[in-house]
Amino acid sequence: METRPLTYFEKVWNEHAIADLGDGTWLLQADRLLLHDVTGGAIMRTLVAEGHAPASPSQVFGVIDHLLVTRPQPQRRDGWTPVATQMISESRHLSQQLGIELIDVEDPRQGITHVIAPELGIALPGLMIVCGDSHTCTLGGLGAIGWGIGTSEGVHVLATQTIAETRPRLMRANFEGRLRPGVSAKDMILRLIGEIGAGGGAGFAIEFAGEAVRALPVEARLTLCNMAVECSAKYGFVAPDDTVFDYLEGRAHAPKGAAWDMAVAHWRSLATDALALFDREVFIDVTTLEPQVTWGTSPQHVAPVNSSVPVPEEAGDGPSRANAKAALAYQQLTPGTALESVRIDVAYIGTCTNARLSDLRLAAEYLRGRRVASHVTAICVPGSAGVKRAAEAEGLDAVFREAGFEWHDAGCGMCGSGRGRLEDVRVISTSNRNFENRQGKRTRTHLASPLTVAASAVAGHIADPRKEVLA
Numbered sequence: 290m291e292t293r294p295l296t297y298f299e300k301v302w303n304e305h306a307i308a309d310l311g312d313g314t315w316l317l318q319a320d321r322l323l324l325h326d327v328t329g330g331a332i333m334r335t336l337v338a339e340g341h342a343p344a345s346p347s348q349v350f351g352v353i354d355h356l357l358v359t360r361p362q363p364q365r366r367d368g369w370t371p372v373a374t375q376m377i378s379e380s381r382h383l384s385q386q387l388g389i390e391l392i393d394v395e396d397p398r399q400g401i402t403h404v405i406a407p408e409l410g411i412a413l414p415g416l417m418i419v420c421g422d423s424h425t426c427t428l429g430g431l432g433a434i435g436w437g438i439g440t441s442e443g444v445h446v447l448a449t450q451t452i453a454e455t456r457p458r459l460m461r462a463n464f465e466g467r468l469r470p471g472v473s474a475k476d477m478i479l480r481l482i483g484e485i486g487a488g489g490g491a492g493f494a495i496e497f498a499g500e501a502v503r504a505l506p507v508e509a510r511l512t513l514c515n516m517a518v519e520c521s522a523k524y525g526f527v528a529p530d531d532t533v534f535d536y537l538e539g540r541a542h543a544p545k546g547a548a549w550d551m552a553v554a555h556w557r558s559l560a561t562d563a564l565a566l567f568d569r570e571v572f573i574d575v576t577t578l579e580p581q582v583t584w585g586t587s588p589q590h591v592a593p594v595n596s597s598v599p600v601p602e603e604a605g606d607g608p609s610r611a612n613a614k615a616a617l618a619y620q621q622l623t624p625g626t627a628l629e630s631v632r633i634d635v636a637y638i639g640t641c642t643n644a645r646l647s648d649l650r651l652a653a654e655y656l657r658g659r660r661v662a663s664h665v666t667a668i669c670v671p672g673s674a675g676v677k678r679a680a681e682a683e684g685l686d687a688v689f690r691e692a693g694f695e696w697h698d699a700g701c702g703m704c705g706s707g708r709g710r711l712e713d714v715r716v717i718s719t720s721n722r723n724f725e726n727r728q729g730k731r732t733r734t735h736l737a738s739p740l741t742v743a744a745s746a747v748a749g750h751i752a753d754p755r756k757e758v759l760a
């Protein structure tokens with residue numbers, strides 16, 4: 290037993306450590322393996338081809354999310370590409386053969402893996418959860434340690450329910466102060482990435498901490514952790530507290546009765562000790578934080594919405610200058626242009642970053658009684674069937690539709706790897722990636738919060754949501 294003060298991550302790591310494999314690598318217990326339609330099939334297929342069987346199928350869940358058409362019926366049912374049809378039927382067939390529960394298209398629990406794992410209590414504090422998907426770090430919002438794995442690692446996990454992992458260094462990102470109205474978790478994480486850079490988290494597990502993080506509801510913490518991987522950190526998390534316990538109690542897969550009370554007591558004991566040391570600490574004062582929007586082709590190309598497209602000649606060293614120039618050329622933007630004057634073609638609300646009920650509520654609150662600009666295609670894709678039902682029960686679908694938004698079924702949609710890609714348009718999007726061609730050929734993506742996307746949809750150009758709301 291280590292007796293020095295420990296961080297949350299170290300405590301969870303130690304509880305899962307089975308064997309020291311040397312060179313900083315450990316064999317760890319994996320509590321959950323999530324298999325989605327893009328990478329899950331190959332994992333199951335390889336397992337079968339290698340003659341193995343799942344070690345613990347009840348700890349494995351299959352999900353269909355990426356390959357779905359999110360446009361409502363009949364496209365939802367008939368619009369699959371032959372490749373999607375083949376991959377989805379392989380997932381169905383193999384998960385049945387291996388005794389793995391599959392949350393399929395028509396299942397009322399269906400949705401994006403990282404949205405439904407918290408909703409169903411499949412993700413819980415202190416668990417190690419792996420999936421062939423880089424945004425598994427989202428689950429850190431509940432205090433789970435989640436990360437993305439490759440196919441051969443997935444086969445190893447499926448066959449043994451263990452994984453070999455190199456112990457990362459530890460960073461604490463402290464967000465101090467209180468957020469101002471119109472500013473949200475998405476702005477916090479974009480700001481952090483702007484500060485430390487898209488590679489700044491490489492080799493680290495990031496603990497998000499500080500007054501502003503403690504004040505965030507669970508869904509906002511999921512947004513924060515979702516983008517840890519966008520600064521190259523494999524893992525990002527918030528140590529769980531009453532906010533998380535209240536959210537999880539009673540969820541389908543959460544422990545019940547006496548087991549729940551024991552679990553909560555244990556989860557509390559995992560909190561980072563007061564004197565624990567981190568390899569790096571970053572401090573961000575949120576009291577002056579503005580809504581953020583990306584201008585370039587990396588999440589680090591970010592600026593306050595009420596500022597201007599930067600002038601590359603004024604940007605740091607040679608490589609970042611060249612990189613900014615190339616980004617501006619791709620994005621068809623002129624240095625010095627006010628971001629708020631940049632005209633958009635598409636406004637997109639969806640993805641595992643920002644398609645939970647609270648995100649939709651924020652956007653709908655802005656859209657009530659307003660209309661999307663006539664040249665803008667506006668799309669809202671709820672993150673899960675559960676989110677969609679809850680939104681409809683509150684009449685949010687009517688608010689979106691009356692404002693001129695398309696109202697879709699749940700799935701990854703037009704995030705990137707999903708179906709229904711866009712082409713040659715400028716998109717303001719609540720997603721997490723703005724690489725070249727990410728949302729389709731020649732798409733020029735600007736990442737922002739749901740509120741900023743709603744305001745921009747109405748204005749027809751990138752817009753500061755606070756102008757109207759606070760006027």
Ligand SMILES: CC(C)[C@H](C(=O)O)[C@@H](O)C(=O)O
Pocket residue numbers: 327328355421422423424437705706
């Ligand atoms: C398909 C999957 C491997 C991929 C990821 O890992 O992130 C996808 O979800 C994405 O966002 O591009």
Ligand code: SF4
Pocket residue numbers: 355401422424640641642700701704705706707720721
């Ligand atoms: S919504 Fe986008 S980022 Fe999230 S898992 Fe799906 S494709 Fe990946």
